[in-house]
Amino acid sequence: MSVIETKNLSKIYDEGPIRVHAVNEVTLNIEEGEFTAVVGPSGSGKTTLLNIVGGLDRPTKGSVKVDGVELSTMNESNLIKFRLENIGFVFQSYNLIPVLTAKENTEFIMLLQGAPEKERQERVMQLLHEVGIGEQADKRPSEMSGGQQQRVAVARALASRPKFVLADEPTANLDSKSAENLLDLMLMLNKEEQVTFIFSTHDQRVIDRARRVITLEDGKIVKDEQR
Amino acid sequence: MILKLAWRNIWRSKRRTAITLGMIIFAVVLSTLMMSIKEGMYANMIKSTAGDFSGYAQVHLKDFWSEKTLEYAFEIDDDVVKILEEEKTVDGYLPRVEGFALAAVHNITKGSAVLGIDVEKEKAFTNLHERVVEGEYLLPDDDAILIGNGLAKYLKIGVNDTLVLIGGGYQGRSAVGKYPIKGIVKFGSPELSKQLVFMPMQAADMFYGTNGLVTSVILKTASGKKGIIAAKHLQKKLGDEYEAMDWKQLNPELVNLIETDRVEGYVFMFILYLVIAFGIFSTMLMMLAERQHEFGVLVAVGMKRAKLAVMVWGEIFILSILGSILGLICAFPVCYTFYVKPFRYGEEMAKMAEEYGIEAVIKTSLAPEIFIQQAVIVGILASIIALYPLYKLLKINAIESMRS
Numbered sequence: 001m002s003v004i005e006t007k008n009l010s011k012i013y014d015e016g017p018i019r020v021h022a023v024n025e026v027t028l029n030i031e032e033g034e035f036t037a038v039v040g041p042s043g044s045g046k047t048t049l050l051n052i053v054g055g056l057d058r059p060t061k062g063s064v065k066v067d068g069v070e071l072s073t074m075n076e077s078n079l080i081k082f083r084l085e086n087i088g089f090v091f092q093s094y095n096l097i098p099v100l101t102a103k104e105n106t107e108f109i110m111l112l113q114g115a116p117e118k119e120r121q122e123r124v125m126q127l128l129h130e131v132g133i134g135e136q137a138d139k140r141p142s143e144m145s146g147g148q149q150q151r152v153a154v155a156r157a158l159a160s161r162p163k164f165v166l167a168d169e170p171t172a173n174l175d176s177k178s179a180e181n182l183l184d185l186m187l188m189l190n191k192e193e194q195v196t197f198i199f200s201t202h203d204q205r206v207i208d209r210a211r212r213v214i215t216l217e218d219g220k221i222v223k224d225e226q227r
Numbered sequence: 228m229i230l231k232l233a234w235r236n237i238w239r240s241k242r243r244t245a246i247t248l249g250m251i252i253f254a255v256v257l258s259t260l261m262m263s264i265k266e267g268m269y270a271n272m273i274k275s276t277a278g279d280f281s282g283y284a285q286v287h288l289k290d291f292w293s294e295k296t297l298e299y300a301f302e303i304d305d306d307v308v309k310i311l312e313e314e315k316t317v318d319g320y321l322p323r324v325e326g327f328a329l330a331a332v333h334n335i336t337k338g339s340a341v342l343g344i345d346v347e348k349e350k351a352f353t354n355l356h357e358r359v360v361e362g363e364y365l366l367p368d369d370d371a372i373l374i375g376n377g378l379a380k381y382l383k384i385g386v387n388d389t390l391v392l393i394g395g396g397y398q399g400r401s402a403v404g405k406y407p408i409k410g411i412v413k414f415g416s417p418e419l420s421k422q423l424v425f426m427p428m429q430a431a432d433m434f435y436g437t438n439g440l441v442t443s444v445i446l447k448t449a450s451g452k453k454g455i456i457a458a459k460h461l462q463k464k465l466g467d468e469y470e471a472m473d474w475k476q477l478n479p480e481l482v483n484l485i486e487t488d489r490v491e492g493y494v495f496m497f498i499l500y501l502v503i504a505f506g507i508f509s510t511m512l513m514m515l516a517e518r519q520h521e522f523g524v525l526v527a528v529g530m531k532r533a534k535l536a537v538m539v540w541g542e543i544f545i546l547s548i549l550g551s552i553l554g555l556i557c558a559f560p561v562c563y564t565f566y567v568k569p570f571r572y573g574e575e576m577a578k579m580a581e582e583y584g585i586e587a588v589i590k591t592s593l594a595p596e597i598f599i600q601q602a603v604i605v606g607i608l609a610s611i612i613a614l615y616p617l618y619k620l621l622k623i624n625a626i627e628s629m630r631s
Contacts, residue, residue: 056626081531083529084530089527097521099232099239104231108228111228112529
């Protein structure tokens with residue numbers, strides 16, 4: 001079953017007399033349970049594609065459907081709600097809320113969803129243990145290493161039980177051991193809990209583990225490799 | 228959680244919070260001190276003009292105050308006494324005969340208000356004896372007078388000199404007399420000191436021919452506010468034959484002066500608030516710019532923009548309340564210092580002040596409403612300024628913000 005479905009998706013930026021095709025006529029299907037890496041050189045359109053798929057940006061033309069719902073025509077308020085309910089984000093620089101503890105950061109998304117207190121407490125602690133930082137639950141981001149912070153970010157992304165997780169260069173700021181550990185964790189979540197992951201990355205370790213690698217160049221898919 | 232987040236965010240950047248709090252505290256202290264000085268000055272003017280001399284309320288025969296002639300002299304009969312004594316806001320009353328005469332010494336003359344007073348009651352109620360700066364206070368059967376220091380200066384006379392008074396008496400008779408000056412009195416209001424002459428009631432009866440009648444009954448009340456209430460109550464009880472007037476009606480010039488000055492004060496305060504508002508606004512802009520990325524992330528992960536805006540507004544609101552409370556705590560000792568140790572003008576400034584009929588003393592007011600009012604105004608101001616980030620956050624674009 002397709003979680004993400006794009007058809008002739010384009011994003012064009014007008015920069016004076018020059019029109020830049022950040023994403024150019026991309027047609028793509030991503031199935032539930034995939035572990036997909038979107039790769040390509042800088043400026044190839046990876047982040048723009050992920051932003052559009054994640055409902056953070058709008059296409060200039062074409063269609064993008066998540067779980068059968070068309071995002072390109074949705075208003076901003078509904079898009080925010082849709083993101084909250086259906087999409088998990090993991091960012092390159094973790095982007096945790098600095099004044100909240102690991103537990104509170106994870107809980108925050110569920111709180112926005114209006115989940116009851118008991119459910120929140122149970123799920124948050126379960127997730128933090130799953131990502132291996134149950135012991136650090138009461139620490140703030142500034143008291144944790146980059147790897148630990150990124151694990152919290154993964155727990156936060158999963159807290160809302162999303163349809164898929166978008167991870168934009170998740171290992172870029174991590175040392176190699178932390179990166180390996182994080183990838184192992186994501187693979188485990190993908191295999192055991194059928195969480196769909198889509199990465200934009202330059203990292204060969206991510207590419208090596210991905211079961212599908214989509215290569216972009218100048219906004220176009222030039223290679224789509226299943227492994 | 229939103230409240231917890233707002234509270235923790237406040238203390239996240241201690242320097243920024245300290246700057247914002249400092250601005251609000253400074254604003255509250257400055258505006259409170261300004262208002263406290265102004266209101267203190269007004270209270271002082273009201274007290275020295277109305278409270279200490281005319282009382283906060285008076286009773287006369289109807290139309291006396293507009294006509295100001297002795298033909299409106301009356302006897303304080305038992306009915307009036309009963310009504311006055313039954314009025315709870317009135318702590319006491321004293322009679323006066325108020326007329327006008329030309330005060331003359333050699334070839335210098337000046338129009339003066341000549342008041343017949345109950346020497347003992349004035350001593351008890353208005354502390355007139357404490358205002359004697361030279362010579363002695365009067366005795367009931369003295370055939371002598373007290374004059375204001377401004378008048379003494381104008382006429383170039385002093386204690387033991389003789390003053391000739393020429394005026395009109397009761398029922399058309401002429402009032403002429405020659406009186407030794409027993410003492411010089413000084414009032415807070417320089418205007419009063421320039422025109423007042425006091426003589427014992429017995430001497431005034433002889434001078435004006437009023438024979439025990441009075442023109443005014445001065446009411447002693449605890450405050451100006453009680454004076455206003457007393458006048459209202461008494462007017463109802465005494466009926467149309469009498470007029471019960473409060474200090475505002477008795478001193479319309481004073482009320483005008485205060486109102487005009489208040490308007491000037493409001494203009495100054497508005498400018499002050501404007502400066503303060505820009506200060507607070509700039510720290511808010513700084514905060515918005517610093518946290519742009521974070522706001523973008525919050526919206527990206529699914530936080531509604533309205534919720535985000537409310538959270539940030541809440542942060543600023545909490546800061547405003549905190550700043551206002553701290554401002555009040557800091558403002559009180561400053562105002563209290565000037566209350567217990569009033570600041571006196573320099574010689575030049577004092578002269579200028581006296582020309583305007585203002586006592587040359589700056590004494591602050593500690594009225595609670597001043598403190599509360601200023602804290603509330605600054606708090607509201609900061610909350611209104613916080614509407615700008617609210618507006619910006621309602622339009623935030625997650626991608627653009629995360630790129631910043």
